[in-house]
Amino acid sequence: MRNTLRSSSRAALGVVAVLAVLVATALGASAEWAPKGNVSWMAGAGPGSGWDTTARAALQAMTAHKVLKHPVTVVNKPGGAGAIAVAEMVNQHKGKDDVILVTSLPLITNKIMGTSPYGYKNLTPIVRLAATHYLVAVPANSDIKDFKDLIARLRKDPKSVSIGGSTPPADDWAAAMAVFGGAGLDVTKLKFIGYDGAQVAGALLGGHIQAAVNTVGEFAQHVEAGKMKPLATTGPEREPKFQSVPTVKESGVDVVFMNWRGFVGPPGMPKEALAYWQQKFGETVKTQTWEDLRARYSWADAFMADGFDRFLAENDRLMSDILKNAGVFKKK
Amino acid sequence: MTDFFANLVTGFGIAVTPMNLVYAFIGCLVGTLIGVLPGIGSVTTVALLIPITFGMNPTSGLILMAGVYYGAMYGGSTTSILANIPGESSAVVTTLDGHPMAKQGRAGAALATAAIGSFVAGTIATAGLMFLAPSLASVAIRFGPAEYFSLMLLGLTAVSALGGRSVVKSLISMCLGLLLGTVGLDMGGFPRFNFGVVELYEGVDFIIPAIGLFAFGEALDQAAVVRRKQMTHFEFKGRAWLTREEFRKSTAPWLRGSVLGFLVGVLPGAGATIASFFSYALERRMSRHPEEFGKGAIEGVAGPEAANNASVGGAMVPLLTLGIPGSGTTAILLGAFMMFGLQPGPLLFQKNPDVIWALIASMYIGNVMLLVLNLPLIRLFVKLIDVRPAVLVAAVLVLSTVGVYATNGRTFDLWLALGFGVLGYLARRADFPPAPLILALVLERSMEDNFRRATTLSDGSLTIFVSRPISAAILVLCVLSLFSPYLQSWFLSRRSARGEPAIGRS
Structure with missing residues (x-):
């Protein structure tokens, strides 16, 4: 069963590749790629959770400003502090272009602590959408x-x-x-x-x-x-809400700390799909609806597409240090 | 005070607009339905409503969601009573006497006392929310880790009221529940006792053992004897209403349950389930015939059902006045408030009085609607169980299976529930009461976490539990609760030894 699945997905990959080449030769390299059908956005926790809220907020802004033309379903896969959803992305959606996962810090910490076998390296980073200070x-x-x-x-x-x-x-x-x-x-x-x-x-x-x-x-x-x-x-600058409150850094402790929220794709996600989502999320964060939602949830503007993978690597080092220093994480 | 009533009048003015009445009705109806269906709780439903209500007027959206919340509390008792399936976590206790009542043909009375009790409780709790919210909230935050630990301990002493004849068997059941509660991520962030099973990282969602032990256990028990003996056909006798005697017996438990449920609900992290267990234990203690509990005592349904509904009003207190959610559903409601651009907390009553007062007014209206909606439904529900026992058992199994799957959408949970079903069947045969296990499972996490917090604060010293007055007072209640049956019988025997009449002196 698994073999047939794998070979059929490999076959599908082949077809995609051939199609991509055909399209690329026909239209030139900047061909417009778009998902063919319904797209799933997975959230590793139940409705109302932080991940779910992030996904639905982004979707809200996209729908209100007609950024997307195809339907998106938010799929909740709760369990293991998000580890179950990550495992599903890695094991069942490899190479797919129609499923992405909303995520944040636990993607990094679960891997470091060993509570998830997979981390950011097993996935395709797409965008960092916002940050929390x-x-x-x-x-x-x-x-x-x-x-x-x-x-x-x-x-x-x-x-x-x-x-x-x-x-x-x-x-x-x-x-x-x-x-x-x-x-x-x-x-x-x-x-x-x-x-x-x-x-x-x-x-x-x-x-x-x-x-x-x-x-x-x-x-x-x-x-x-x-x-x-x-x-x-803890942000890099003073908060818009609290202009009179200094940052930690101003107060003499050289630390900037934020939680990030963003989207990642399955391993081996096609390049066109990656570029497509990066562009769509880039459009989304410029909309008024997103601005309003950000203010409502007190999320700082922290959009990042290129360089998101480098940021994750940095975040991974930071969290390893924090966990080690706190004595929570003793292994290795 | 005039301000107060002016506010309430304004609130009613907004809440009784046709559109808002429709939303309140839809909320109550949906809430009742999901309350009836096991597994799909108010948490999930309110969460699913959040994206749907976006773009709606905030007041209407909140009225709709609040309707779902207390509607679910109404509906939760139905399957508990009729089929021994706890539809909501807070309805586990309702099975203890509600289901035996149904077996005796008194399903109508059980459902009626639950519905009326919920109405009484909802009304009292809303009044409490309206008059006492700010002052109660400031008391609630004085509950620190030590107080919560003591409170959870007091909760555990309720076990003595939940068991059957054997104290030892109750304690064994309780210990199993405590052990089960330690499964999953601990405060340090590492999973414990999950044996590498990812599905157990976050612990055992207690609706799974609840449905397994009660519903599956009961179904297996019935199935085991289906060919050997004539099964008890649930006959529905009498009216779908209370007799004068039943009404009289229910009144005090409704009122006690309402007050108790409201107060427990106010404490963040305590909640409807604990309120209902407390109420059951209290009713059994207060009763002049405690031996009837577990065999169809109407007080055992009236009290807890009032308590779990009142806790909804209570949970709104810290949410609205402090912005601190006290239960799963209020946590989601907090998200909903924020989505509407409202920040629950100290400034809400000043910044958005219209929304708050309309919400409070809608809670009164919703309560009346639920009563009107639920009483006729009782007639319908009692007919449902008037089918052949084999069919009923099959239906219970299907409904329970769907309920378990709906909780997290995982097949793993089905196996787990089945395992608990077998355990429930064996427990039933060996006369182990399953309710202490559920209670302990509910309390364990909070008890453990608060113990750890308290002892961290006190640098490891246990005196923190007795040096803080509220905590010490609760611990005294624990002792009294444990020994009251012995003290009572000791007093009685001394009196009768002296030739005085043991009862009826006051």
Whole structure:
């Protein structure tokens, strides 16, 4: 069964190749390629998850501005923190041009931690669509003055301030590790309390933890309501929402940290399909709908097509270091 | 206060526009249906509605989604009662007495008490949300890791109310549930006890053992005897309504369940399932005839069904006032709010009062709609089980299988559920109660995570659980809960030893 599948897909590949050559010779190298039928966008988690939201937001902008002419279905394949969807891409969709996967940081961390046999190297990077930045905050009535003060206290006694964030290897956990590790602190000595992402705000407001790291979007409303004091943000520049809040880098810790969200294709995805999607997503991020959605979800503009693979390699090194320094990842 | 009612009037003004009434109705109807179908929960349905509601007026969209949410709580009891299939996680407890009631021909009464209880609870919880939201939210965030751990421990003591005759068997069932709860990614980010099976990375979705142990177990049990003896044909006796006696017995549990469910719902991370288990344990404790529980006590249906519905209103409190989702469905609703450009949290009541008050008004309207919708449906539902037992068993198997598959869309889950079915069958034969396993499975993760958080905060010292007043108070309740039956019988025996009448003195 597997053999027939493989040989038929190989045959299909052959046909595609022949067709590509024919088309290329007929129309010249810049031939317009487009998917022939329905296209699937896979999301490695259920409806309403971050991946699902990203895919549907992009689709929304594409539909509203008629960027695409063919139907797209978002297919949810939950399981293994996205590992099941990645495995399906690698094992069942090799060489295909009509299925792509929405992904983010776990693509990198799952591979490093060994919870997924496949990583970004097994797939075809297409685009980075947007990024999420993080905010270090304390309760409004905290006596911690600013980010420098926080670091100074932690340097004196790493256990003097309890810090909340997500559990490893989630993005906001990694943000915290990057920030405090970057400040030269031994992160394994910190009193770091991991929560389900959404519960971090409640824990900080309730005074159970003294500082926290979470996405800018999730903390923004509490800062605006005067319940939290923002100390620093992790993006390369100050946040549009919080022009008065310095970045971590400005505060003397040379770290820029973001989570990225983007799309990858199956291994051996045809070049024309890759170029096609890069172009379509490039058009999408310029639309007004996408701008609005980005603002709504507090996603930073971080579109990248060429060089996305280099970025992933860099991200892979960064995450390996973070995980190793945090003592989460001990193997190798 | 005048402001308050002015707001509510404005809210009703928006909610009763024909278009919004239609959306509320559609939401309630869809919610009831998916509640009836096992496996497809309110989380998935609300999530699927998000892209559909885009472009809709935010108020209408939220009214639709909220309708689905509490509609599902209404519908969840139906299959629990009729076929022993828990349609929603929060309806597991409803099977304990609801299904025995159906077997006795009292399905109509069970469904009616569930529907009316849900209505009472929905109304009370909405009122609670309206009047108490800001003050309750500030209390809720004072629950830290130590308090949550103690609360989950208190939840575990409910096991003593769920079991059959043997305490040891209940405890064994509970321990199995705790062990099962440790499967999957732990707080450190590594999978535990998954034996390399990718499908187990995220743990066992407890709807699978719930359907396996209850529905499959029951079906196998029936199938095993189908040729040997005349099967009990579910006969439907009486009316699809409550007798005066049943109504009287249900009233207190409805009210207690409503208050309890609302309060538990307010705590982020506790939720409908725990609320329903708590309510069941409470009703059994309060009852003058606890031995009837598990054999068709109407209080065992009335209380939990009220509690799980009230928890919906409770879960809205931290969502709307703090932007913190307390349950799976409210997490999705948070996403929906954001899609509409609304940020739930401290500023929502000031920035978008019209949306909030219309949503609250729609919850009142939705509750009435659900009652009107559900009571006539009872007549229809009770006819469904009036078929040949063999046919019914087959239908239960089909429905359960679809339900399990619908949860994650994986065949692996079907094998798992079948495995639990066999376990459920054996457990039934050996008189092991399956409910403690489900309860422990639900509580384990939160219990463990909060224990780890609390002890990290306290540098490993266990005194944090008793030095914090709320946590200490809950622990005292745990002790009382565990020993109350013994204390009670000790008091009674002392009284009778002294020749005093044991009961009826007050």
